[in-house]
Amino acid sequence: MSLYTSHNPVFATFSFYAALLIIKTLFVAFLTGWTRFRKHAFQNPEDCNKMNRGKVKIDEDVERVRRAHLNDLENILPFLSLALLYIGTDPNLGTAKFLFRTFTAARFSHTFVYAVVVTPQPARALSYIVGQLVNLYLIYAILTSYASSL
Template identity: 45%
Template sequence: MVSINLSDPAVQSYILYSGILGLKLLAVTILTGRVRYAKKVFANEEDAKRTKGKVKYDDPDVERVRRAHLNDLENIPVFWVLGALYLTTAPEAAWATLLFRVYTAGRILHTIVYAVKPLPQPARGIAFGIPFIITVYMGFKVVTHFITAL
């Protein structure tokens, strides 16, 4: 039986970086709203009327921020699940903390180079790829750890 100890530094690290990633998701929501209001481009008629804006579904700036947000919504929940499962393999705290920290920094950097200050490739690819590799690594470690128990 595996137990998770909240005083374990790896668990505390996971909780800290998960909280940061949750706040980051909320921040990108606000960023999307800021871009919509700055450009007066909305997806709903009632929002457009209130600000004398227009309904438009293909504004490149709004869509860029929305795609960055969608990318977060596709990747961060997987980190939450695999990171929590990874903790059940009793990883070394320093290594787990490094993985969680680099993952979080990469996701923040991804949003910056994708939606805040777009940079040419390979900036976005690297900022996406490193966290992705970390997630794959954690998933692989979980599977290989528990496959021997079958």
């Protein structure tokens, strides 16, 4: 049986959480655009409208949401790649569910405390660190699983 089919519960679990993370990333991209229009803050002169008289306007709220989106791209994309490699090690379902759920919760939390309801540190840092710990564990599990076959 292939590990990369819906018949494998680890892959099915990964697929579910990967879809949630991708939806969240797309939502934050939408949130960036919505915040730009709401605040009339555009970075490109050709995007400026009559309300800000064609002047480029940088807004901290827009920049905060944009940084949250960039942070998602920097963290979710490696997770998705690592998780696919991890599935190839035929991991325990309980462990895989824990890792996928933990990472997903950390990323949702990170966006919430960074871009939606600005919360003082260490909330954002803790969310970031939890996600990084999951990625580091995935790297460790992948390397130790395949090291013996080299």
